[in-house]
Structures are given as structure tokens and as C-alpha cells.
Amino acid sequence: MSTTADDGAWLLQARSVSRRFGGLLAVDAVDLAVRRGSVHGLIGPNGAGKTTLLNLVAGVYRVSSGMLRFGARDITQHSTAKRARAGIRRTFQNLKLFGEMTALENVAIGLHAQMRAGFFDAVLSTPRHRREERSIRDRSMAVLHFVGLAGLAHVRAGALAYGHRRQLEIARAIVARPTLLLLDEPAAGLNVTEAAHVSELIARIRDDGTTVILVEHHMDVVMRVCDEITVLNYGRRLAHGTPGQIQEDPGVIEAYLGRSGENERAQA
Amino acid sequence: MSASFDPSARRRAVRPVTLLVVAALIVLPWIEPDKFALHILSLIAIASIAAMGLQVLLGYSGQLSIGQAAFYGIGAYTSALLTAKLGVPFPLALVGAGAAAAIASLLMVPITRLTGAYLAVATLGFSIIVYLFIQNEEWLTGGSYGFIGIPRAELFGYVLRDQMSSYYLNVGVAAIVYFTFARIEGSRFGRAINAIRQDADAARASGIGVTLLKSECFVIAAFVAGVAGSLYAHEVRYLAPNDFTFWKSIEMLIMVVIGGVGSLAGAILGAAVVVGLPEYLRAIGDYRMLVFGAILIATMLFGEGGLAALFATLGRRVAAVAMRSASKLPPGNEAAR
Numbered sequence: 001m002s003t004t005a006d007d008g009a010w011l012l013q014a015r016s017v018s019r020r021f022g023g024l025l026a027v028d029a030v031d032l033a034v035r036r037g038s039v040h041g042l043i044g045p046n047g048a049g050k051t052t053l054l055n056l057v058a059g060v061y062r063v064s065s066g067m068l069r070f071g072a073r074d075i076t077q078h079s080t081a082k083r084a085r086a087g088i089r090r091t092f093q094n095l096k097l098f099g100e101m102t103a104l105e106n107v108a109i110g111l112h113a114q115m116r117a118g119f120f121d122a123v124l125s126t127p128r129h130r131r132e133e134r135s136i137r138d139r140s141m142a143v144l145h146f147v148g149l150a151g152l153a154h155v156r157a158g159a160l161a162y163g164h165r166r167q168l169e170i171a172r173a174i175v176a177r178p179t180l181l182l183l184d185e186p187a188a189g190l191n192v193t194e195a196a197h198v199s200e201l202i203a204r205i206r207d208d209g210t211t212v213i214l215v216e217h218h219m220d221v222v223m224r225v226c227d228e229i230t231v232l233n234y235g236r237r238l239a240h241g242t243p244g245q246i247q248e249d250p251g252v253i254e255a256y257l258g259r260s261g262e263n264e265r266a267q268a
Numbered sequence: 269m270s271a272s273f274d275p276s277a278r279r280r281a282v283r284p285v286t287l288l289v290v291a292a293l294i295v296l297p298w299i300e301p302d303k304f305a306l307h308i309l310s311l312i313a314i315a316s317i318a319a320m321g322l323q324v325l326l327g328y329s330g331q332l333s334i335g336q337a338a339f340y341g342i343g344a345y346t347s348a349l350l351t352a353k354l355g356v357p358f359p360l361a362l363v364g365a366g367a368a369a370a371i372a373s374l375l376m377v378p379i380t381r382l383t384g385a386y387l388a389v390a391t392l393g394f395s396i397i398v399y400l401f402i403q404n405e406e407w408l409t410g411g412s413y414g415f416i417g418i419p420r421a422e423l424f425g426y427v428l429r430d431q432m433s434s435y436y437l438n439v440g441v442a443a444i445v446y447f448t449f450a451r452i453e454g455s456r457f458g459r460a461i462n463a464i465r466q467d468a469d470a471a472r473a474s475g476i477g478v479t480l481l482k483s484e485c486f487v488i489a490a491f492v493a494g495v496a497g498s499l500y501a502h503e504v505r506y507l508a509p510n511d512f513t514f515w516k517s518i519e520m521l522i523m524v525v526i527g528g529v530g531s532l533a534g535a536i537l538g539a540a541v542v543v544g545l546p547e548y549l550r551a552i553g554d555y556r557m558l559v560f561g562a563i564l565i566a567t568m569l570f571g572e573g574g575l576a577a578l579f580a581t582l583g584r585r586v587a588a589v590a591m592r593s594a595s596k597l598p599p600g601n602e603a604a605r
Contacts, residue, residue, distance in 0.1 A: 058473065084475035096470035098463050109463045113475030115456050119484065122455030123448050132456060172474065 008072070011036040011180055011211045012057065017066035019052055026052040028235040029066070034180070034228075039202060039212040041226035041243075043219075045255070048232040050215045051093060054182050057213065058090045059083040070180070085113040087179035091169040091186055093215075099158030103149055103168050106157050107140040110175035140175060147171045147201060163194045170201065180211050187218040199225045223247070231255075293439050297432045306435040307503070308547050313435075313442040314499045316539035319523040320445050320532055321492035326521075327530035328458065329485040330465025332384065335391030336520045338398035339369035339490040341512030343497025345402060345409055348418045348507055358421045362441075362498045369494025370487045372398075380482040383468075395517055403509040415507040421499075438499050442536070445492055449532055461485055526567045528574030537575040541567075 014032040018025060027049045034040045042050045055061050057068065059080035067076045075083055089110070098106050115136065121129040144150045147167045152160060157168060166186055173181055183202065187195040199221045206212055206225075216222050222229065222243070229246045231239040239249045246252055297306055318340055325331050343365035350356040350364050379390040402409045409415055421428045421437055428434045452458040461481055463471040468478050501507055519542055527538025545563065549556035570578055 060469070080469075080472040081475050081477050084473055090473050092470065092473075096467045096473075098466040098470065100466060101459070101462065105459055108459055109471070109474050109476070112456065112460050112463075117456045119452070119457045119488065122457050123451045125451065129455065133454075136456070176475070 009035055010069075011071060012213070013069040014053070014057065015067050015069070017053070017056060017068065018064045019049075019056055019061055020064045025235050027056065027232075030232065030235070030237045032230055032237070034211060034213060036211055037206065037209065038227040039206050039214055039225050041222045041229035042213060042215045042232065043217075043222055043229060043246075044232035044238070047234075049235040050232055051184055052235075053232065054090070054184055054213065054215055057180075058088060058182055081113075087176075088182065089173040089176065089178035089180075090182035091166075091173050091184055093184040093188065095165050095169055097157040097165055097168060097172075099156070101157055102154050103144060103157055103160065103164075103171075104137070104140050104153040106168055107143055107171050107175050108136045110143075110172040111136050111139060114176050140171075143171045143175045146174075146204075148197075163190055166190065166194075166198070167201070170198075170205075174205055174210060177208075178210055180213065181205060183212060183214045183216070185216055186214070187216055187221045190218075195221050290443065293443075297435055301432065303431045306431045308544060310431075310435050310438040310503050311500075312540050312543045313438040314496050314503060315520070315523065315543045316536040317442050317445050317496040317499070318493045318520050319527070319535040319539045320442075320449055321489035321496075322520050322524050323527075323530070323532055323535040324449060324452070324461075325485050325489040326524055327535075328452065328465065329461040329482055331380070331482060331485060332388045332521075333391040333486075333489070334388050334514070334517045334521055335393070335395030336489065336493050337512045337514065337516035338391075338395035339373060339493035340497040340500070340516060340520075341398055341402055342372050343369045343494025344501040344507055344512070345415065345497075346494070347498035348415050348501045349408070351419050351502070352415075352417050358419075358502065359423060362495060365498035365501075366491040366494040369497065370491040373486045373490030374483075376486050376490075377479075377483045380479055380486060392514065392517070395512075395514060399509060399512055399514070402512060409509070410507075412509055414509075415501075416505075418501050418505040418507070420505070421502040434503060438503065441495065441499060445495075446532060446536070457481075522564065526564060526574050528576030529572075531574070531576035534574050534576030537579070541575070 010033050012032070012034040014030060016029045016031060017027060018029050019027040030049070030053060032040075032042075032053065042053065044050050052061070056063055059075075059078055059082070063076060067074060069075070070083070070086065070088065073086075075086065075088075078086070098109065101109075115132045117126070117129040117132045120126075121132075141150065141153060144153050147170055149164060149167055149171060152164060157165065160168060166189075170183070170186060173183075186202070187198045190198060195218050202212055202214065202221075202225045214222065214226060226243055229239075229241065229243055230237060231246060231249075231252050233255045238255060239246060239252045241249065296309070300306070318336060322333065322336050325333055325336075346368040347358075347361040347365040350361040351358060356364065376391070376394065379387060382390055403411060405411065406413070421434060423437065428437055452461075460471070460476050463474070463476060464478050464481060472478055500511075523538030523542045524535055525538070526541060527536065528534030541563075546556055546560055549559055552559065567575065567578075573580075
């Protein structure tokens with residue numbers, strides 16, 4: 001939403017990014033270039049470093065070496081909150097909703113950085129407070145419509161069905177119209193119908209102008225919705241290309257879609 | 269702290285009770301003009317102010333402090349010094365006491381990165397330092413001899429000489445604090461600190477500056493604790509270091525927990541129980557703290573929501589029974605929330 005203008009084709013560039021946990025190199029000199037306006041898939045076997053890479057982009061961890069460019073700026077040293085304010089939003093693999101708040105309030109949190117009213121505005125009920133509250137409510141409601149949860153706006157997030165909670169996380173992440181959306185296994189635990197709904201939702205989010213990085217195990221979701229895919233294995237980049245190229249890459253087939261891969265595919 | 273964006277439902281549910289309580293507090297001194305009773309009610313009001321501050325800190329933002337007595341003490345001694353030694357008028361000293369406590373709380377900013385037990389122990393450390401300061405800096409605080417000669421509170425040139433007017437002062441300030449904090453619910457600020465309590469990672473990922481907001485809560489809680497300390501100084505007019513020990517911090521924590529974590533009204537109920545109950549139990553002498561302790565345990569056994577939840581459930585039950593007897597509906601619907 002608030003990125004500086006940059007006419008480059010790449011929205012996000014990770015250059016030789018590494019992350020070490022003690023003796024383990026979870027991400028090892030990975031290059032990642034995400035095209036503006038695309039859905040970029042991040043796949044690989046369990047433990048390949050997908051979520052770690054996503055967390056490096058989100059700012060949960062700092063890189064051990066390498067650098068991150070977001071649009072025209074270097075965000076390598078920025079905190080999570082700062083990156084979020086710059087337009088990088090995310091969902092979590094193990095849902096992190098505010099369980100005691102309603103669905104609508106959860107989405108409203110996503111708009112926090114867009115607004116200014118503080119403690120004294122609330123106490124004095126200033127015009128700014130009232131104006132912002134109205135706009136927060138309208139915008140949040142619109143996004144709940146967008147993801148298909150409008151009817152559940154006043155239900156406590158903790159009381160929502162699992163699939164709905166997944167959708168709510170996405171709603172909270174997109175309400176501020178981020179430039180870059182990081183989705184960490186948004187279809188995990190969903191059935192085929194629900195997963196198809198998520199694919200369709202991701203496509204609509206992209207069409208609204210948000211670039212998406214998608215970590216996902218559901219291969220049908222990945223192949224249907226991704227424009228480009230980066231494959232990780234043992235923390236390294238194994239391959240990079242379109243879904244068609246990836247499906248035919250011999251290295252990928254051997255490491256990931258090979259014998260054990262067939263099983264995974266069947267499970268998915 | 270929920271149901272913002274749904275103000276109509278909320279207002280209807282809360283307003284009549286609030287109005288009733290306010291009306292009762294206004295007429296009470298005319299029904300019960302006993303000085304001692306009004307003094308105890310004043311002490312309850314003062315304690316509830318500090319407890320409401322801790323409620324914002326713990327119940328809303330999820331930060332456990334067991335050092336609030338430090339800010340209470342700083343407020344009390346600041347107000348005493350300003351009025352007794354420097355001749356500052358009381359209203360100014362009241363605000364000054366809050367400000368002094370708030371400024372002192374800025375020392376806590378580095379520790380707001382801590383959570384849970386680590387944060388609690390750090391706040392405890394701070395309160396020990398403040399206690400030792402009060403105890404040892406005799407030239408300033410009177411040390412263990414205590415601080416004597418604190419003038420009565422005065423407002424607009426009128427000295428609050430009788431117990432009734434100081435009752436109105438203390439209850440009035442408590443009411444202002446209550447209605448101020450009630451505004452936090454359903455605001456951007458309120459939602460954000462609520463979010464931090466429930467999941468700090470998700471809050472950060474939404475662009476919330478967690479450390480800054482946590483610090484703001486510390487400052488707010490410290491300010492009102494300082495105000496409470498000031499009111500206490502002018503109510504009792506004698507300060508001793510022992511009023512500001514670790515135990516005082518624990519008392520405030522008990523108020524919040526038995527009243528119901530997250531409930532503003534609960535903090536007041538908790539203050540009433542912690543300050544009022546031992547007074548009513550005086551008849552049984554040395555056993556009173558034993559009984560008091562047992563009551564605390566029993567309250568916790570009733571459920572996590574504390575007294576606030578207990579009263580809410582009770583209210584719903586009564587309403588359900590009343591509805592049923594009025595309309596003669598078959599039973600079985602009272603469980604619906």
C-alpha cells in the first residue's frame with residue numbers, strides 16, 4: 001500500500017539469503033525473485049526451509065547473511081511490524097487468530113497501521129476516532145464479504161469452524177491492501193472443496209493487485225494458482241520456473257515428486 | 269473487552285446497572301453518614317483506581333506486574349512533598365503525583381520486552397528499589413518515622429474537612445478513571461492491546477508496534493497508581509514505608525484476579541473485597557486473615573472470570589427465572605448466552 005514507486009518487475013528479491021540455527025543451515029544461500037503481480041509458489045519436501053524463508057521475508061527471523069529488497073528498499077534489518085507497515089502481510093501455518101475477538105475485530109486489527117487514533121482519541125471520542133472507527137468497520141466488513149465470511153462477522157474467532165478460521169486469517173492479512181502477501185500453507189487441513197475455494201480466493205487477491213508468495217503442500221492448489229514456482233530442498237534452491245517447467249524438471253522429480261513424491265501426491 | 273462495532277447491544281446491557289451504582293454511591297453518605305464507613309469506602313475507591321490501572325496492564329495488555337506499589341508509593345510521597353513542603357495546591361499535586369509515577373514508569377520501558385514471570389520479577393525488583401528508597405532517604409521521606417503533617421485535600425480553595433466531602437473526592441476520581449478506561453473498549457487502542465495479549469506475533473504481523481503499546485499501558489497504569497497514591501496520602505495524612513511494600517502490590521493483583529481479569533468493574537469489586545472484607549471481619553479478631561484467605565480461594569474455585577463473571581451469571585439466572593415466571597414458558601432456555 002505504501003511502497004515507494006519502483007518500476008522494476010521484481011517486487012521482492014532475496015539475494016543469497018541464509019539462516020543458521022545453531023549448527024543447522026535451514027536456508028542456505030537462496031536466491032528468490034518474486035515478480036510484481038504474480039503468485040509465487042514455494043514448495044519442497046518437509047524441512048526444506050520453506051517456512052523459514054517465509055519468516056525471513058516477514059521479519060520473524062533476521063537473515064544470517066544475504067540481503068532482502070522489497071521494491072526499491074533494503075528491508076534486511078527491518079522489524080516485522082515495520083515490514084507489515086510497509087505492505088508485507090502474512091498468514092500463519094498454525095493459525096494465529098485473536099480467539100476472544102469477533103471475526104470483524106480480527107480483521108480490524110489488520111487495519112491498525114492505517115489508522116492514527118490513540119488512547120486519548122478513544123477517551124475523548126474525537127472526530128478522528130469516530131471517523132476511523134466507521135472506516136475500519138466498513139472496510140473490514142467489505143473484506144469479510146470478499147472472503148465469504150460476512151455472515152459470521154460477529155462470531156468469536158475462537159468459535160469459528162476450522163476452514164472459516166483459515167479464511168479469516170487471509171481476511172486480516174489483506175484488509176490493508178498489502179503489496180505482498182505471504183501465505184503459509186493456507187489450504188492445510190482443508191478438504192478438496194475448501195482447498196478449491198482457497199485457490200480461487202488467492203487468484204482474486206492477485207487480480208486485485210497483491211503479489212502473493214504461497215507455501216503449500218496441496219499440489220493441485222499450487223499448480224492451479226501459481227505463476228512461478230521456486231523449489232527448495234535441504235535449504236537450497238533446487239529449481240525455479242513455471243508450473244509446467246517444474247513438473248518436468250528431472251531434479252525436482254527425483255528429489256520431490258519421485259518415488260516418495262508419488263505418496264505425497266496421493267495424500268494431498 | 270469484546271463486541272465493539274456492536275455498541276447498541278452493549279450499551280443496553282450495561283447502562284442501567286452503571287447508572288444505578290452511580291446513583292447509589294451519590295446518595296450513600298446520606299443514608300450511612302458514619303465516618304468510619306465513609307473512610308473505608310474512600311479507601312476502597314482509592315484502591316480501585318490503582319486496581320483499574322493494573323487491569324489495563326494485566327487484563328487488557330496481558331502484562332503481569334507485581335510492582336504497582338512502587339508507583340502508588342511514588343505518587344503518595346510526591347503529593348505529600350508537593351503539598352506539605354512546597355505548598356503546591358492539592359489538584360496540582362494530584363496530577364503531579366500521577367505524572368511523577370508515569371515518568372518513573374518510563375524506567376520500565378526496557379523491560380516491556382520481557383513477558384510472563386520474567387516481567388513480573390523485574391517489576392518486583394523495581395518496587396523493592398522504590399521501597400528501599402522511601403525507607404532510607406529520611407531527609408526526603410521521613411524514612412521509617414513516616415511522613416507526617418500532610419494537609420487535607422482542598423478543591424477550589426475549599427478544604428475537604430469532613431469525611432463526606434473526601435468520600436465524594438475519592439469516589440469521584442475513581443468514577444472518572446472508570447469512565448475513562450471504559451472508553452478504551454471498542455477503540456483502535458483497545459483492540460490493539462487486546463491483540464497483543466492474545467497473540468503478540470500476530471499483532472506484530474499486522475503492523476502493531478508491540479513494545480511501544482506495552483510501554484503506553486505501563487505509563488497509563490503507573491499514572492493512575494500515582495493518582496491513587498496521592499489520594500491515599502491526603503485521606504490518611506500519614507505515610508509510612510510499610511504501606512508500600514511488596515504486599516501492597518500483591519493486594520492489587522488479588523483485586524484484579526478475584527474481581528475478574530479483563531473486567532474494569534471487576535477491579536472495583538475486587539478492591540471492595542480486598543479492602544472492605546477484612547474490616548467487616550474485625551469482629552473475629554486474629555482469625556480474619558485466615559477467613560479472608562479462605563474466601564479468596566473459594567472465589568477462585570467459582571471460576572476464572574472472578575466476581576465479575578459470577579455476578580454476570582447470577583444476573584442472567586435471575587433474569588431467566590423472572591422471564592420464565594412472567595411468561596410461564598417451559599424451562600430449559602436459560603443456558604443460552
